[in-house]
Amino acid sequence: MYIYDIDLTREIIICKGKGMETDKLFLYFDKIIYEYTKRFNYSYDDSYDYRIDCLLFLIKNYKKFDDKRYKKSFPYITEIIKRYYFNKNIKKNISFDVLYNI
Numbered sequence: 001m002y003i004y005d006i007d008l009t010r011e012i013i014i015c016k017g018k019g020m021e022t023d024k025l026f027l028y029f030d031k032i033i034y035e036y037t038k039r040f041n042y043s044y045d046d047s048y049d050y051r052i053d054c055l056l057f058l059i060k061n062y063k064k065f066d067d068k069r070y071k072k073s074f075p076y077i078t079e080i081i082k083r084y085y086f087n088k089n090i091k092k093n094i095s096f097d098v099l100y101n102i
Contacts, residue, residue, distance in 0.1 A: 003028050009073040016063055029058050029077070036081050050088065057084045 011025045033054050037047050058080055065076050 001027075001031055003031060003074070005072050005074040008077065009067065009071070012062060012065055012073050013067050016065075016067075021059060026055075029055055029062075032077060033058070033081060036078070036085070040085070050085070053088070054081060054084050 008028050011022065011028060015021050015025050030051070033051050037051055037054075040047070040050075058077065061080050062077065065073050067073070070076065
C-alpha cells in the first residue's frame with residue numbers, strides 16, 4: 001500500500017472535522033510508523049511496543065496540523081514520528097543518520 005500525501009491530508013481534514021479518527025487514518029499512520037521502525041534494530045516485541053506508543057503519540061499530535069497554512073501533511077506526520085523516536089531513544093545514543101535517512 002502506497003500512501004499519497006493528498007490522501008493523507010484529506011483524511012486528516014476529515015478526522016479533524018468529525019472530531020474522531022477513522023479506520024483509514026489509523027491504517028495510514030500504522031503503515032508510516034511500520035516503515036519507519038524498520039530502520040531500527042529492535043526485537044519484534046520492542047518494535048511492536050514502540051509502534052503502539054508512537055501511534056498514541058501521533059493520535060495526540062496530528063490535530064495540530066494546520067491545513068490552511070500547509071498543503072502537505074506527510075512531512076508533518078513523519079516529523080512527529082522522528083521526534084517521538086528521538087526523545088524515546090535519546091538515552092541509547094542513536095545516530096541522527098538513522099532518524100533522518102528515510
